[in-house]
Amino acid sequence: MKHLLKLQDLSREEIIDILNLADQLKFERKNNIPHPILQGKTLGMIFQKSSTRTRVSFEAGMYQLGGNALFLSNRDLQIGRGELVQDTARVLSRYIDAIMIRTYSQDEVEYLAEYGTIPVINGLTDYAHPCQVLADLMTIREIKGGFHGRKLAFIGDGNNMANSLIVGCIKVGMSISIGCPKEYMPDSEIVAWARENGDFTCTEDIYEAARGADAVYTDVWASMGQEEESQKRRRDFAGYTVDDKLLECAKKDVTVLHCLPAHRGEEITAEVLEKHADEIFEEAENRLHAQKAVLVKLMAPDYTKDED
Ligand code: CP
Ligand code: NVA
Numbered sequence: 001m002k003h004l005l006k007l008q009d010l011s012r013e014e015i016i017d018i019l020n021l022a023d024q025l026k027f028e029r030k031n032n033i034p035h036p037i038l039q040g041k042t043l044g045m046i047f048q049k050s051s052t053r054t055r056v057s058f059e060a061g062m063y064q065l066g067g068n069a070l071f072l073s074n075r076d077l078q079i080g081r082g083e084l085v086q087d088t089a090r091v092l093s094r095y096i097d098a099i100m101i102r103t104y105s106q107d108e109v110e111y112l113a114e115y116g117t118i119p120v121i122n123g124l125t126d127y128a129h130p131c132q133v134l135a136d137l138m139t140i141r142e143i144k145g146g147f148h149g150r151k152l153a154f155i156g157d158g159n160n161m162a163n164s165l166i167v168g169c170i171k172v173g174m175s176i177s178i179g180c181p182k183e184y185m186p187d188s189e190i191v192a193w194a195r196e197n198g199d200f201t202c203t204e205d206i207y208e209a210a211r212g213a214d215a216v217y218t219d220v221w222a223s224m225g226q227e228e229e230s231q232k233r234r235r236d237f238a239g240y241t242v243d244d245k246l247l248e249c250a251k252k253d254v255t256v257l258h259c260l261p262a263h264r265g266e267e268i269t270a271e272v273l274e275k276h277a278d279e280i281f282e283e284a285e286n287r288l289h290a291q292k293a294v295l296v297k298l299m300a301p302d303y304t305k306d307e308d
Helices: 012-030 053-064 085-092 106-115 130-144 160-172 188-197 206-210 227-236 270-275 277-299
Strands: 042-047 068-073 098-102 120-122 151-155 175-179 200-203 215-218 255-258
Touching: 012 130, 012 160, 012 277, 042 053, 053 068, 053 098, 053 277, 085 106, 098 106, 098 277, 106 120, 120 130, 120 277, 130 160, 130 215, 130 255, 130 277, 151 160, 151 206, 160 175, 160 188, 175 206, 188 200, 200 206, 255 270, 255 277, 270 277
Parallel strands: 042 068, 042 098, 098 120, 151 175, 151 215, 175 200, 215 255
Antiparallel strands: none
16 A cells, blocks of 8 residues: 555555554553654644644654654645646655645646655545545444444434545445435445445435435535535525434434534534544544554554554
8 A cells, every 4th residue: 555545545455454554553542552663753734724633643643653743734735826736746755754635636646746745645525535535444443343343324414424434335345325415425426336346326315315324424415625615505404404213214223323523403403413422422532543553554554463
């Protein structure tokens, strides 16, 4: 694994390997066992959109691994004044050891990887959010004990989260169903791939989507960059709220997940969010552990536990 650009690029084994290392790093952190695996290494973090979890978990994660992280906002970088990402990639490659980028276009992330000589991590694009889904899979495995025979239902916009969840769930052998309005389907190539490669359904009927689900997942109706569509989307997604009635269709011990930030009263009710807060905030915590595993895999690929 040279980069983390999208989950399509990872094999099932690579995903499981990351999750296993994430579990180990979580255990070590909980038990105050230091793991300075990335001593002397620097991660550059380019943000063209806002972030709480991604920014803080990557920055804290690098620190905990003995390295250093640079927050590079669009406002301060020359990228914000039109310098090409291709040039930025070649410059940063000479100073630092890896780049994490959060931006709009997936192409920009792929260009960074193509033109740079260091690992690139996708910290969210309009197309994908692979770091979040690694943390989601880690959380599901932690709570449910495994993936086999498990079903995840995603309710809402067929956005970056839906795209990455489809790929992630199918890669690890879970079933996935999407409940979304027809005009808001996930990426058509991902849908076609999912139909070929796994147990995948997509329906406008959210009750059908949630039937028998082990995990129900939702995300905002208007993603970053779609703020001006918020009102229209509120109308279009009416009836697509994860509430107690919907959860009655799922398994009794259903886990509710949300990548956050959440809009209570829109994609999820305040009641459901609070009832499932332990799961949702464990999921947020797991961003830290899963990303640290990704950082180790990319920046210290030869690391094994015995080297500690
Ligand atoms: N879930 C997530 O990526 O959160 P942030 O936007 O706060 O980074
Ligand atoms: N779909 C959301 C996810 C935020 C983590 C967005 O792109 O804004």
